[in-house]
Amino acid sequence: MDYMLKEIQQQPVIIPKTVKKNFNIIKKICDKIKTYDIRFIEFVARGSSDNACMFGKYFLEYMYGIPTGLMAPSLFSLYNEKTNLKNVLVFGVSQSGQTPEILEVLKKSKKCGAYTIGITNNPKSEIVNIADDVICLNAGKEQAVPATKTYTAQLAIFYIIGFVLAEKFKMLDNFVAKVPKFINEIINRKEEIKFIAQQYRFARDLVVLGRGLNISTAMETALKLKETCYVKAEALSASDFLHGPIAMVGQDLPVIIYAPKDPTFQHLFDTAKRLKNEFNTEMLIISTEKEITKFTNNKVLIPKKVEPLFSPIVYIVVGQLFAYYLAKSKNINPDNPRGLKKVTIG
CATH class of the missing domain: 3.40.50.10490 (Glucose-6-phosphate isomerase like protein; domain 1)
Structure with a gap:
């Protein structure tokens, strides 16, 4: 392993x-x-x-x-x-x-x-x-x-x-x-996440959206995709995304959305809806709410018992597993990314 x-x-x-x-x-x-x-x-x-x-x-x-x-x-x-x-x-x-x-x-x-x-x-x-x-x-x-x-x-x-x-x-x-x-429940679903990740093995670019407490989750997921999969992944606040970057979206630019049921949810819901209706964007949505996952075939439904306040430390495990299995599907060794060491000087 x-x-x-x-x-x-x-x-x-x-x-x-x-x-x-x-x-x-x-x-x-x-x-x-x-x-x-x-x-x-x-x-x-x-x-x-x-x-x-x-x-x-x-x-x-x-x-x-x-x-x-x-x-x-x-x-x-x-x-x-x-x-x-x-x-x-x-x-x-x-x-x-x-x-x-x-x-x-x-x-x-x-x-x-x-x-x-x-x-x-x-x-x-x-x-x-x-x-x-x-x-x-x-x-x-x-x-x-x-x-x-x-x-x-x-x-x-x-x-x-x-x-x-x-x-x-x-x-x-x-x-x-x-x-x-x-x-542990997320880890036990690793085969489900592996199946989703394999569908993105030819992706060169990705956008990862979050907001509020989960902007950090988007940023960390994007970093994992960059360093383990060599994918050009950009993390953005869903709010900032609408102020320009949405213009680069098309069917060939997948978007990952972290959408817990907290004060940021409605905005993330509206963003996902717009991406689907205007751009037919390929999305992976991680949420407790089925209503937002209707905009995509690829989703990881988080149990409703996961409180929104705890979502950053729970949801990121989906991102970690996704990056790991995407790297494996690309035949990349995730343990030792090229050009990186555990202690970085500079």
């Missing part, structure tokens, strides 16, 4: 382990956040970790009401930006804990007055020596180059932080009790 598939299948075990190992650590960190009178939260990362940070940005602002943003690493690493970061929290997220640019941004953020937190899967990495506090994913070594289990472990960390900051401990208990089961 390929490492990528093996690590996808480890996720239902890793997520509760990540919560159990980190709850007390995160509780102390959240107490500090409140004591330090944090007024703004920033995130810095690259690759899949950056997509996890996009989720963290939405989720923490939604749960706790503090403004959030994604940092531009180059301003610190190349342009020597000096910003007043007093009362600012900076999350530096790096699976390896060794990405030089992220380490440099954390160092400079501390000098600028920020409270810094590192999130990594490597407790012996350099990020441990730099950040004020560190959270370890405890996901075990990831052998495949494409991140899967470390991505969902990063999401789990942000779920814990958001629930603890907002003092929504019952929601955290609900998360731990349900999410591993939901993910």
Whole structure:
């Protein structure tokens, strides 16, 4: 079995382990956040970790009401930006804990007055020596180059932080009790997803749409398709998609849509309807709602019991499996994409 598939299948075990190992650590960190009178939260990362940070940005602002943003690493690493970061929290997220640019941004953020937190899967990495506090994913070594289990472990960390900051401990208990089961149900449908993925083996281009909490899901799916399948996949907010990019759509440009039943659903429904009626677009729709899947033959119906708030960490497993099986159908080794290494320099 390929490492990528093996690590996808480890996720239902890793997520509760990540919560159990980190709850007390995160509780102390959240107490500090409140004591330090944090007024703004920033995130810095690259690759899949950056997509996890996009989720963290939405989720923490939604749960706790503090403004959030994604940092531009180059301003610190190349342009020597000096910003007043007093009362600012900076999350530096790096699976390896060794990405030089992220380490440099954390160092400079501390000098600028920020409270810094590192999130990594490597407790012996350099990020441990730099950040004020560190959270370890405890996901075990990831052998495949494409991140899967470390991505969902990063999401789990942000779920814990958001629930603890907002003092929504019952929601955290609900998360731990349900999410591993939901993910396991998706994994048990891998043959269904494999069948769908094989239909896209000749696709060179794809668009992946999400919105709100699931823009991160679209971004991570697109990255997985790029790195494992060598497909030019573009992730877009469904709202941004209508402001220009929809013009490139035709029958030869498939679209993947993540559409949980949350406040973004009606807009995604209207987008899918328009794609079908005006362009006869080939779509793969992932949703709990049958009403939106009527616009396509290719769909993954998620059980209705999956709460919309948990959709980013559940729905992405569909994207991971889709990318894995698409790579296999193209006779590409998903574990070792060309030109990539586990630790990226630059």
